[in-house]
Amino acid sequence: MNKKSVIFLCFLLVQALLIAQKNITVEDIYTGEFRTQGLQSLRSMNNGKEYLVLNYNADRTQSIDKYSYLTGEKTGTLVSSSELELPIRNYSLSDDEQQIMIVSQRQPIFRRSANSMVHIYDLKTKKLTQLSDNLVRSAAFSPDGKRVAYVYENNLYYKDLQSGNTVQATNDGEINKLINGVSDWVYEEEFAIVRAYQWSPDSKQIAFLSFDESEVPEFSMDVYGSDLYQYPYVFKYPKAGEKNAVVGLHVYDLLSRKRKEINLNRNEEFYVARINYNPDGRLAAQVLNRHQNVLDFYYVDQDGNAEIAFTEEDAAYVDVTDDLTFLEDGSFLWTSEKDNYRHIYLYDKDGKEKRQITSGDWDVTSYYGYDPKSKRIYFQSTEDGSINRGIYSISLKGKKKRKLNNEIGSNSASFSNDFSYYINTYSSATTPPVYTLNDAKDGKRLREIQNNNALLSKMESYKLSEKEFSTIAVNGNDLNMWMMKPLDFDASKEYPVLMFQYSGPGSQQVSNSWYGANDYWHSMLANDGYIVVCVDGRGTGYKGADFKKVTQKELGKYEVEDQIAAAQKLGAMDYIDADRIGIWGWSYGGFMSSNCILKGADTFSTAIAVAPVTNWRYYDTIYTERYMTTPQENASGYDENSPINHVEKLKGKYLLIHGSADDNVHVQNTMQMIEALVQANKQFDWAIYPDKNHGIYGGNTRIHLFNKMTDFIKENL
Incomplete structure (x- = not known):
């Protein structure tokens, strides 16, 4: 057989394989066909x-x-x-593992919070005790296991499990006015705090935060439901530049049954982002100024006196994390970006830096903890490249660093309490999640727990386009990029391009990890004749603080410039049709796609924006001001980069989508954008999903949404 015959035979085999395979559908994706185990x-x-x-x-x-x-x-x-004889929705154990807290009912409030029906089950006596007749919030055992604290109707309570008596620790809580022991909306969303109280190690005190939100403006959104009349859902939501809740730090003494507010001696607005007790009973509080570029680490002694142990400052902002471990002698481990990359530091008990433990041009991306027996620290980092994650350990002296994973891709670890073992979750762009048990000393694989080989076998009957990772040189930076091409890609043809991105500060979309729902949809589009591209521009994460924080005070400027420049560079490739380049995104990504089709009107022909911020003036204080300061201080930063102020530039096809019950990015953003487009006499498409939140899901909602987006792309790109 000659060479031409062999090539022709190979061509026929490839074509036969493609014919045998079927393309993914939206219904496949959102009915769980590709769900991983x-x-x-x-x-x-x-x-x-x-x-x-x-x-x-x-x-x-x-x-x-x-x-x-x-x-x-x-x-x-x-x-x-x-x-x-009741369902178990969730549970937690007392420190001595002799009692179980059972959640049998859960009614969600916001993203992380819920009202719950709670029971306590004693493993020795087999006795089941109902914590309260009411649904309560954020219940937690005391360290000695004798009491359980919780919040009900914005007041802090605790129940003595031996006597059965319940004590109301605060009595000034009031809905939409003052909160004790749990966070307000903006703390929950942006600082990831729900339970805003901590038991002292000796179980004799409860430190808690209060939020006086009486002067915080209310936001109202209609809930339509199926009744004759809709009803308003009203809650406190501080938008950029508006009044925050006034936060107070308190300590409640169980013996005297008295509370004391801690005087932090501050004359400016502040956030108490974290509270923790150290082993000797001193209360530690991480306090930020409103600009969030100065973090003061306080110690509060037993008499309620507060002193600043150390201060961390940044020209842009200081990130708040849970990367804090107190050691036996009162010293502590802490992570910081002070040398441009996030690394682990050791401080003495008084807050003086003793040493930097990790270093290098890479970020510590997860801090797993410290083993006091081996005196080793466990962490995840980007040492294998910013799109990968590896697991490491290092000594307390910053020596003898060990790499614990073998595979390059995304590795994450869950350690046993004594750091003997860890369960490693590994995936890559070609390997769905594999779960293994590993020895924490050297990373040796002890057994495979779970794999997704069945999914790989299933995917053989579908057309699945792989991600091709590379970088693209844009505006002086080599930006991480992936590209999906049709399986029958022909370099002699021209293809339309759909770009996807999120682009928010510190985020990442270009990662060597297994496919999510969006990736399957992108593969579907690729095999319908599109090239799909994702570029992480300036402002995204895991390439150092300078790269991440360059967008400070100008959200939507440099990120948009990078997407436009990347699109133009892609458009210059022989196999890409420069007249058919689209872009889409959700939330921050919708803000970006809206700006791109306006500021890049000659580059992008099509854009989809789902649940977008259209003006940062409409978003919350903590997130927005961290990057933009206030509108009063930075009006041009807000207005120059608001797509609402650039609607007259629209040339291409634009689809705007929002859920009407989005408590996070309010539908107000889309309504204001619609009004601006109408007054500019610009035609566009839009869809509102009734009573859907920021995720826009439930029933057939996601199927409808992505079919709508698919049709729009096929009609316009």
């Missing part, structure tokens, strides 16, 4: 040798089961819903 949420036990899993059983019961790390075999059941 994972591990149900597990919790390590104190012995470090066993873990607990809340299992949902075939008979519709739930059970909290115990397993061996080493063998994976079930070693027992702590309790089952049939035994309790």
Whole structure:
């Protein structure tokens, strides 16, 4: 057989394979056809040798089961819903593992918060006790296991589990006026705080935050439902430049039953972003100024006196994290971007820096903790490149660093309580998640727990376009990029391009990890004849603080410039049709896609914006002012980069989508954008999803949404 015949035969085989494969559909994606198998949420036990899993059983019961790390075999059941005669929606254990807090009902409030029905189950006596007749918030055991604190109707309570008596610790809480012990909307969303109280190590005190939100403006959105009349949902939401809740730090003494407000000696607005007790009982508080570029680390002594132990400052902002571990002698571990990359530092008990433990042109991306026995610190980082994640350990002296993973891609770890083992979750752009048990000393794989080989086999019957990773030189930077091409790609043809991005500060979309729902949709589009591209521009994360913070006070300027320049560079390629380049994004990505089709009107022919911010004046204080300061201080930064102020530039096809019950990015953003477009006499398409929040989901909603977006792309790109 000659060479031409071989080539022709190979061509026929490829074509036959493509014909045999079917393209992905939106219905496939959102009915769970490509759902990955994972591990149900597990919790390590104190012995470090066993873990607990809340299992949902075939008979519709739930059970909290115990397993061996080493063998994976079930070693027992702590309790089952049939035994309790109530469902188990969630649970937590007391520190001594003798009592279980059972959540049997959960009514969501916002993204992270909920009202819950809570019971306490004693493993020794088999006694089940209802915590309260009411649905409560943020219940937590005291360290000695004798009491449980919770919040009800904005007041802090605790119940003595021995006597059964309940004590109301505060009495000034009032809905939409003053909150004790849980956070307000903006703290929950931006500082990821729900439970705003902490038990002292000796269980004799409760430190808590209060939020006086009486002067915070209210936001109202209509809920339409199915009744004859809609009703307003009203909550406190501080928009950029408006009044925040006044936060107070308090300590409640259980013996005297008195509370004391801690005087932080500040004459300016501030945020208390974190509170923690150290082992000797001193309360630590991380306090930010409103601009969030100065973080003061306070210690509060037993008498309620507060002093600043150290201060961290940044020209842009200081990120708040949970990367704090107190050691036996009162010293502590802390992460900081002070040398441009996020690294781990050791401070003495008084807040003086002793040493930088990790260093290099890479970021610590997750801090896992410290093992006091081996005196080693465990962390995740980008040492294998910014699109990858690896697992490492290092000594407290910053020596003998060990790499614990073998595969290049996305590795994340969940350690046993004694740091004997960790469960590694690995994936890449070609490998769906694989879960393995590893030895924490050297990373040796001990056993495979779960893989997704069945999904890989299933995907053989579908057309799945792979991501091609590269960089693109734009505006003086080599930006991370992936590209998806049709499986029958022909370099002699010209293809339309759809760009996808998020672009928000510190974010990342170009990562060597397995496909999410958007990726499957992008693959579907690729095999319908599009090239799909994602570029992480300036302002995104994991390439150092300078790269991330260059967008300060100018959100939507440099990020948009990078997307436009990248699109132009792509358009110069022989196989890309420069007249057919579209862009889409959700939330911050919708803000970006809106700006791109306006400021880049000669580059982008099509754009889709889902749940976009259209003017940062409409978004909340903590997020917006962290990057933009206030509108009063930075009016031009807000207005020059607001797509509302550039609607007259629209030339291409634009689709605007929002959920009417979005408590995060309010539908007000889209309504104001619509009005501006109408007054500029610009034609566009839009869709409002009634009573849907920022995620726009529920029932067939996602299927409808992505079919609508697919049709729009096919008609206009």
